[in-house]
Amino acid sequence: MPELPEIEHLRRSLEPFLVGAAVIGVRLHRADIAHRLGGPARRRILARELLAGSTISSLLRHGKNLAIVSDEQSGICVHLGMSGQLRFVPAGQKLAPSDHVHCVWRIAGPRDTGRLVFRDPRRFGGIWTFSSLEELQQNRWQALGPDAMSISAAALGSKLSKVKRPIKAALLEQSFLAGVGNIYADEALFAAGIHPISWAREIPGQAIGRLAGAIRKVMRQAVEAGGSTIRSYVDGNGQGGEYAAAHKVYGRAGQPCVVCGRTLEHGRIAQRTTVFCATCQRQYGYVR
DNA sequence: CCGGACTCCTGTGCGC
């Protein structure tokens, strides 16, 4: 997926089409991608639970989760998993024939009438309905750590002091820090000069300060560039992002470090491919 | 309780 920058850019790209829009109807083509956050789990999800008949008042994001909220504070939380897409297709514009379209909303918006389309080939993503913001908070967002876009050095430091894992594994954990995935974990660790295998609680305060700043900066720059499009990510208009061209380590194993020229190495941490520069990224603490 | 491994899916790109 799509990590935090992609979801935040998606949120901004959909806002003009959706905020203030009326949801005329919805078609759920695959029932098993939709879930209910509160109430009976077995009963079929109703169209009105998927916003049909509602007016959209806001789009919220926490980590990699995007919530579409009605003026009655009910709505849906969308997670794109690895391969999900959420696009607005204006009326009259032909949607390129595609499979794996799981849900389509008919939208009468302030700018355009059209369709909101959710597709997700691998189906690691999904939709969770909620009947109030409290329900969204308590049953889903509360389990997430602080949002990576605004993480402070103090908050990061106090959390890291308890972690007995490599720093890379901690950054990927959504209950620890919400929004960072494999691309931006590697990019932020490179920017902060910290080796991904560093033992989290051995990292000194000064380096944690650099890391918090690097996470915020990488997130901000990636959002502005429209996110990273590796394979399938597109925003609400179907446009890819440009940030992949700015990657310094992710996807560059075997190529020279942009700072020192040493060949970038790669390994596997927390079951994820990890790329780093053994010269520019210092290892703190001992592992095993 | 914690951390590591496995699992869910489809698509793509590589080597043979």
Add this chain to the structure above:
DNA sequence: TGCGCACAGGAGTCCG
């Protein structure tokens, strides 16, 4: 060109 395999931006669940 075709086939099989490894791997991919995520994260819930199980097990030691």
